Amino acid sequence: MWQLTLPRKMAADRHVPTTYSGILCRAGVTVKSTLEVLGTTGIETIRVPMRDGVALAATLYRPAAGGGHPVILVRTPYSEPMSRSLPVLPALAEGFAVLVQNCRGTAGSEGELHAFENEGADGLDTLAWILEQPWCDGRIAMFGPSYLGMSQLAVSGHAPAGLRAIVPIVATNDYRDGLVFRQGALQLGQGLGWHLLKAAQTLGDRRARGEDVGAHAAAFGAVAANPDAAYRTLPLTALTGVSDLVPSWTTWLEQENEPAYWERISYADRRSGTAVPGLHVGGWFDLFLGGTLDNFVEISTRATDESVRRGQHLIIGPWTHADQTGAAGEMFFGSGAAAAIGLEAQQLRFLRESVEGLDSSLPPVQLFVMGANVWRQENEWPLARTDWQRWYLHPDAGLGTAAPHEDAAPRTYRHDPHDPVPTIGGATLIGGGLDGGAEYMPGSRDQRRLDGREDILRFSSDPLEEDVEVTGPVTVTLHASTSAADTDFTAKLIDVWPDGRAMAVTDGIVRARYRGGMDEPQPVVPGEVARYEIDLVATSQLFRRGHRIRVDVASSNFPCYDRNSGSGKPAGSVQAEDLAPADQAVFLDRDRPSYITLPVIPSN
Template sequence: MTETIETLTSTSSESAGVPMRDGVVLAATVYRRSSGEPRPVLLVRTPYNEQMSRTLPVAPALEAGFAVVVQNCRGTARSEGELWAFENETQDGLDTIEWLLGQPWSNGQVCMFGPSYLGMSQLAVSGHRPKGLAAIVPIVATHHYRDGLVFNQGALQLGQALGWHTLKTAQTLGERATRGEDVGSQLGAFFAMTRDMESSYRTLPLTALSAISDVLPSWTKWLEQETEPDYWKRISYADRRTRTEVPALHVGGWFDLFLRGTLDNFTTISQGAESAEARANQHLIIGPWTHADYTGAAGELFFGAGSALAVRLEEQQLRFLRESVDGTPTTLPTVQIFVMGANVWRVENEWPLARTDWQKWYLQPGGGLSPQEPAPGADDDDRWLGFTHDPHHPVPTVGGGTLIQGGPDGGAGYMPGPRDQRGLDARTDILRFTGPVLEQDMEVTGPLRVTLHAATSARDTDFTAKLIDVWPDGRALGVADGIVRARYRHGMDEPAPVEPGQVYEYTIDLAATSQVFKKGHRLRVDIASSNFPCYDRNSGSGKPAGDVTAEDFTTAEQQIFCSAAHPSYIHLPVIPSKEK
């Protein structure tokens, strides 16, 4: 850092109203040095309340020489207007940056910072190249609102979507009550819903969750817009990311539901930005973290030095921002990843890693998993394994990349991270493919996907895949998982109904990992057709998620093919051992 750190005794804070182009005024708190000389501004735009803002690094940013502005998004806390999730963040963010440039305590440089919604609000403006924007730090941010935030390869991310709306409904009702509004009846309906979240997850149609939608209409709107690509394109920043001109530090977690988005943001800008300077100044840090927990403890494992504190994450973020506004070369590596299993941080030059040995491990008709490709034979069409999927009795979520609190019967099974899958062993609607005992450590670091050849008796269905680390003591801990909705197998912009009984190829994106499968362990891939309530239940009818009723539920007979003509396999990014 180029300036001497000052004490905080000379710091002041004040409330400010920031006018938007349509006349709405957004509330902000300005923290700055009382001395008043112009400084770079660290802008945080948040839809959350003051209590959730207390964890922001305001004091460290002041010490690093910034003025800090924490602004409430439209329709939240003290800001005017109505909250329609993500719809106004681009124009409101651009108007706020323009306002900041006119303040006497601003030196004309603005950086942005924050996780999740706060990270997405940064990407919403960066592709518009606003004057004065110097750097961004999007943390656990998705790449696309439609197929990344609300849906994942076509399946509704029910747990996170309902969880977020539940949080924001509670905050919104609290804010209205503070303003003296009568919210008694709405609070009653809300408390009734949250007392029995298991029933709430199973409510059909999903639009019937009026305790949420009466307060936040975006819940219903998200469901209604499933088949309307124009809506998502209008509010999305996905196609504008390559116009980003500023340095960015992307931060994610191996067990974050937006890991796919974090990696896509990094690779899209670092490889495709129109600005050469922007391409060269993208940075990535991925730890063994969930969406909201960076302690190094996730699921049923503790990853030692994997905490944000151990890697000095906050210090790295502020150093990156300070170097960006100073115009000095950054001292941050391009990529920093935590390698689970080995439990070490490692610096890399790119993502995916250039030295990757891309391998296919095939699902075998006898339930095995190996690099051996199935040999052709006269019985190719008969080499499949089957199971029955009943949407009335879906496979329950057990850890993974979720944003759900709790679990059945007051447990913690829904919560994110590597959790033991043995509680599902009695289920017959999961196919398990297990590899041999490893004779040496095997590192898998990089993007993961499963190619599946499958058929269903239904008009539509889901296929899920999990990569699992089977320990010598029998524990089966989840590493990564994914899902694909059959009719969206070509993407949500290209829906394609399936013909019952017809074999189709499906690609299931499991995002990525960095995991050393230790000597004596085994790799396993589980295939099923549900992961509930992380995702909604596919009724088999082909209806949009918000229109499904219990009467639409159809039992499906599933076939997973494991033949030379129709192979199914997982793509593994294996990192060669240095000993070789």
């Protein structure tokens, strides 16, 4: 979250804490009065017309000095209270005007929210409208995290007039396989959580308009009161307390196997058309880390103009999707906090330099190396000096660089979707946990909570004789078979401490029938050995001398992902009677090796 600092005299005069996160009103100080203290002209509520006649509500903040200013546009579906966490005051102090616009169908904007479907057209219409306003000097930048970041990428590839810079924070690269699904598995926990949030806000918006929401509120409340039961509801389309308020829940499930739908709303193939500098910000424990990295790589290597390629910058900290304090699960990286590197100041400097037409003074890449607990500047991603090493999984549960034996035996386990492996941390966006705990919540968490489960294969190295830095993309390759018509394979990279703690670093999943991509489903032949590439996305982790590197393999991570029934049915149509156990085998011999590819960074 943003940490905004007010002048100490103002804090004393207005009884506002010197540093606060988001809600300025909590001490009786309104946003408007705070802006007036800064000498602005206050707040103006306006409506922005779209090409189809729909008007979108927006709030304009302007510096006290009259005339045109560069404008920062923020497009959000999250209503006014959540928008208070935006860095409006520092932007005004830098001479920007700020327009915070509510997306279609949210917080006073007309129309209906169909998640992501209208953000391209509405964003382009808004940019064109801003250019015609007397308070805009012809220069516009866009800013914001998550949905707000994706709204930027939805327009940047069109190279719209006036746009000078983008700052997409924790933003995915693709809606289908990156936001809704991950290598074919439904991102159940974050998907349901987001729809519960939006359903609650939709109820509030409708109440504010004087509508009777009693029936909808009762149905929503039944789901929200027991999310663990909702995760297990089958079919998932039966969650009408959510889909009746936010129809994208049902739409996404129904469109799983409809590439045309996803292509119509996607910006993935247009990103190379981006014609402005970009500052891409992400976290090692953010569920959209892969998207952030891919957005940076795609634009910095494929944009037409060399200055645009050079103008892309990347910052990755030890952060989750919504927390940049350095606290990530059961680990705390104090020097990794956003405040430690002045992230807000860096973002504003980037915006100011970009609208002025200057090359940014920021380093190309800034990464936090966990374990070493230091920030490091780099010139590219992945790092050019990477030593790509294969560490093989061995039948004795070992893990190392020694090649597998020709006759090494496979290891087997049974996956039962009635009793899935529970989510224990990771790059999640889920609240709560087992028995009222916090296990589902994001970050590095101790995997000993899963000790004793026989549906997890564990492969561990000997204690390291020297430090090993792993910085870059991580993949696990399995040769495996299943008795089912479909299944999942999961993999997790773990740092085992000398005291026994098993702290998760990064993880991934692949749905067997989508092993070649979601547009090319491949039937699973029960008993047949197939090759699976599991994308663990990336990390920057120093495994200390005396620690062990471990890889865990299983077939579920619930409720982060939906349970694979074994039937081969799309996620939204699985019924309770479809759930059936599957017998899994992971092959470890020379001709069918299984291994993790680690991006090892030489120490010298």
